[in-house]
Amino acid sequence: MDLVILNSGQLTEATLELEPHLQTFAPQQREDVWPLRMTPHPFGPHHRMEPPSLKHHQKARPCVIPSFFTRASEFLNNLDLENLQVVPLLKYHLTPWNSHGLKFLNPFKTFDKANTAPIVYQQLFADHRDLYHNFIPVFTDGSRSSSSTSFACVFIDSTLSFQLHSSCSIFTAEITAILHALYQISNSPPDNYIIYSDSFSALESMTSLHRFSHPLTFNILELHDRLACRGFSVLLCWVPSHVGISGNENADNLAKSATDSINCPVPLSDIKKYVKIKLHSNWQSQWNLKEAKKLHSIKHLITCWPSLPNRKLDAVLTRLRTGHTRFTHRHLLLGEPAPLCTACQCQMTVPHILIECRQFNNQRIRCFHSSCITLRDILHKDHHPQLFTFLRMIGFYSLI
Secondary structure, eight states: OOEEEEETTEEEEEESOOOOOOOOOOTTOOGGGGGGGTTTOTTSHHHHHSOHHHHHHHHHOTTSOOOHHHHHHHHHHHHTOTTOOBOOOOOOOOOTTSOOOOOOBOTTTTSOGGGSOHHHHHHHHHHHHHHTTTSEEEEEEEEEOSSOEEEEEEOSSOEEEEEEOTTOOHHHHHHHHHHHHHHHHHTSOSOEEEEEESOHHHHHHTSSOOTTSOHHHHHHHHHHHHHHHTTOEEEEEEOOSSSSOHHHHHHHHHHHTOOOBOOOOBOHHHHHHHHHHHHHHHHHHHHHTOTTSTGGGTOOSOOOBOOOSSHHHHHHHHHHHHTOOHHHHHHHHHTOOOOEETTTTEEOOHHIIIIIOGGGHHHHHHHHSOSOOOHHHHHSSSOOTTHHHHHHHTTOGGGO
């Protein structure tokens, strides 16, 4: 039987895919990377838990739904994650009696972007550059579209832009851009540099590091410290985006038009989120093809619906949504004829009882204030408050 989570604790017919456990853990806990390595390793959990006899049984009977591990490995193979590198854990000791992080400049903090003209920001940036004229400017930016993630760095005499793995978030792209700017700076003679980024969240995340911080921020802190020991002076500064600051605009355009790929390690949290989004999209695509399913007419999107605090009422609501009740389907188990509606001379079904049968029109008007209603009106995510009252009035509640 195909399964889908209708709400917490309830399962019903739907699709072949079920979401795996995708909780994000602390950076130092690497044991949860095994799902990404499940397929390549012959002695991995997938091969230990699925004996050859089960594989033979599945091949001999295509109608049998493959095991979760078989479906999960096929899904991961389609995502091409086998050669993807995960950001390694950097053993950076955070002493509790010291603050760890990098401060950044913000010459625009007293201005509201929504109420400030771009020319004002341009003049403020020009004044800022006059104050830091002895610092070499470097502009960084990240970009993400539906199909790619990329970043760019703009120096005075050179530029670089690369595409990252599509699982990378925009936050990772912004952090990676700053990190690569530091790498490029490390290849130059010691001097004064100032890195400009329009990602306030990325800069703010580096002001106070802790063990749950983005793993690449630790690489930035380590590299920044090494550069300082070599005589470099590297500052970070936030600039507003899309206000006509030429360096930022160039970095933005380069990031969006990047074509060359670079094989950078990806944070585990990004991979988990990417897999979860792809899995949900695949699940939704399969569910869209199940229009004949009774539940599909009520629930078009795969989302989590709340369960009722009363277990009995929750079971009744679930059976109504799936269209499978004791009264309408017990004949299949007992080998009896299907129950017929004596008033309409048709088979008794949940839709017929709830919205079609003429003998219950008066009760519908009293409970729902209309005799013309749909199943979605009374069985959707937030069911009609008078639903159970109506079921008791027509004597159907005890038969569900």
